Amino acid sequence: MDAKTTFQNEKYRELLTLCQARGLSLTLQRKAILAHLAERVDHPTADQIFDALREQQDGLSRTTVYRVLDTFVHHGLVKKIACPDARSHFDANTRPHAHLVCLGCQQVMDGHEVSLPALAYPALTHDGFAIEECSIVFLGRCARCREL
Amino acid sequence: MDAKTTFQNEKYRELLTLCQARGLSLTLQRKAILAHLAERVDHPTADQIFDALREQQDGLSRTTVYRVLDTFVHHGLVKKIACPDARSHFDANTRPHAHLVCLGCQQVMDGHEVSLPALAYPALTHDGFAIEECSIVFLGRCARCREL
DNA sequence: ATAATTGCAAATAGTTTGCACCTAC
DNA sequence: GTAGGTGCAAACTATTTGCAATTAT
Numbered sequence: 001m002d003a004k005t006t007f008q009n010e011k012y013r014e015l016l017t018l019c020q021a022r023g024l025s026l027t028l029q030r031k032a033i034l035a036h037l038a039e040r041v042d043h044p045t046a047d048q049i050f051d052a053l054r055e056q057q058d059g060l061s062r063t064t065v066y067r068v069l070d071t072f073v074h075h076g077l078v079k080k081i082a083c084p085d086a087r088s089h090f091d092a093n094t095r096p097h098a099h100l101v102c103l104g105c106q107q108v109m110d111g112h113e114v115s116l117p118a119l120a121y122p123a124l125t126h127d128g129f130a131i132e133e134c135s136i137v138f139l140g141r142c143a144r145c146r147e148l
Numbered sequence: 149m150d151a152k153t154t155f156q157n158e159k160y161r162e163l164l165t166l167c168q169a170r171g172l173s174l175t176l177q178r179k180a181i182l183a184h185l186a187e188r189v190d191h192p193t194a195d196q197i198f199d200a201l202r203e204q205q206d207g208l209s210r211t212t213v214y215r216v217l218d219t220f221v222h223h224g225l226v227k228k229i230a231c232p233d234a235r236s237h238f239d240a241n242t243r244p245h246a247h248l249v250c251l252g253c254q255q256v257m258d259g260h261e262v263s264l265p266a267l268a269y270p271a272l273t274h275d276g277f278a279i280e281e282c283s284i285v286f287l288g289r290c291a292r293c294r295e296l
Numbered sequence: 297a298t299a300a301t302t303g304c305a306a307a308t309a310g311t312t313t314g315c316a317c318c319t320a321c
Numbered sequence: 322g323t324a325g326g327t328g329c330a331a332a333c334t335a336t337t338t339g340c341a342a343t344t345a346t
Contacts (some may be wrong), residue, residue, distance in 0.1 A: 025300060025345050047335075056208040061303045066336060068301090080233045082285070087309080087335065098269075100277050102232045109277070121246075121286065128291025129248050137230070137283045138269065143276025173320050175326065195310075209328045214311060216326090234335080235310065 012038040015077055015092060022075045029064050032057045037078065037092040043108040045087040049119070081108060082135065098136040104145025111138055160186040163225055164238060170223045175214050180205045185226065185240040191247070191256040193235040200205060229284065246284040252293025259286055 014032040020027060034055050037044075044052070050065040069090055081099060083091040085106040091099075098108040099110035116136065124130050167174060180201050180203065187191075192200070198213040217238055220226040229237040229247060233254040239247075246259035254266040272278050 010175070019338070027301065029302075045335090049197075058301080063304080063337080064302055071301095075216075080232065080287075082230045082234075084228065084230045086234060086236065088234065100279070102277070111269075112271060113273045117267050119284075120263040121259075122261060125248070125259075128294065129250070129257070129288055130287040130294055131248070131286045132251070133243070133287040135283075135285045135287065136267075137285075138277075138279045139281040139283065140277055140279040146276065146278055147328095173325065175320070178329075193310090211312080211329080214328080218312095219326095263328055 006065060008039045011092065017019055018075075018077050024075065027133050028067050029060060031063065032060070033068050033072075033094070033127065034077075037090065039110070043089040043091045043110075047087070048060075049090070058113040081137075083108060084139065095110065096134065098138060098140050100142075102142065102145055103139055104141050104148070107142060109142070111136075135147075156187045159240065166225050170222065172219065177205065177208060178216050180208070181213065181216050181220075182225075182240070185238065188224075189235040189257070191229055191239045191258075193237055195235070197238070199280075209244065229285075231256060231285075243280065248284060248286050248288065248290075250290040250293055251287055252289050252296070255290060257290070258285075262286060 012035050014109055016026065016031070017040060019030065019034065024030065032050060036049060036144050037054055046066050046069055047062070049069070050060070053065070069078065069080075073080050073090075075112045076094060077092070079091045080092050081091055084103070085107065085117055085134045087106075089108045091108075093110070098116060099113045100109045100114075101107075104110075114136075119134060121131060121134070124143065159260055160183050162291070163186060164174065164179070167178065167182065172178065181197060184197060184201055194214050194217055195210070198208070198210045200211070202208050206223040217226065217228075217236075221228050221238075222228070224242060227242050228240045229239055231249055231254065232251070235254075237255075237256045239256075241258070244264065246264060248259045248262075250257075253258045262284075267282060269279060269282070
């Protein structure tokens, strides 16, 4: 078992623990989705998750994938990412970080090299807008798409 | 005529000029949409623009609004904003600036008070991703929605 | 046992497309 | 006159909902 696999197992266990802590039943479907999110380095859409799991998890329904992800987002296990491709992408890393979105293949990756700035912003703007969260997305083209 | 109206006229004329410079025909529909975008302070969706214009612009079709906006985006007159509400919002201000998105009413506004940081990011990451653009969005609740 | 969760089918929301007609230049 | 633009209807994609059957605790 290499370092990466170990990390994925840790991430998966962490998610399972969070799930139970929130009183959510650990169904086969939920475990499969959490395991899948823990092992992916990109941030898939609901449909991409469904397509990846439908083989190994026979009888899995698309509806369930959407519903499970929604539940996870509401309980803070997973974050929904807004993208220009109009499909929601999901990220099991809930710590604030920037994303790279490829305009060619629509893939969403983590922006490890992008230093998150000390953004100067007020908690409440003068017109009464209360800021809760900040999303930083870099749009561009991934290596593969640049070659085409 | 007050200062605001003057500014809107300027913005509208600027957009008309850009339109012509790109060789785009100045149809009634395109002019109506540009004028509407120039006078709005928020960033509406295609449907919101359609609803606002269908009365004054009789016979206007929703399809045309979508198609015209798409053309404008391709020619760089207007920017498409990705939002958590899964609908595209449009902004006639193409200079880089942050947005405030209300999680209550889904309205998108300019983040005038948010100082855009000197983001430390490479033009090309080590894994070959070429960054073209940066989107900074603050999620929260507007004054109206906080009262409810 | 029972409350939560799932799968199916059908509905909905946002957006796009094919094609015949129309209009800006 | 003609290339480009528009409107209609229909298609399409992503997502949600109602409800009966199933499963985790």
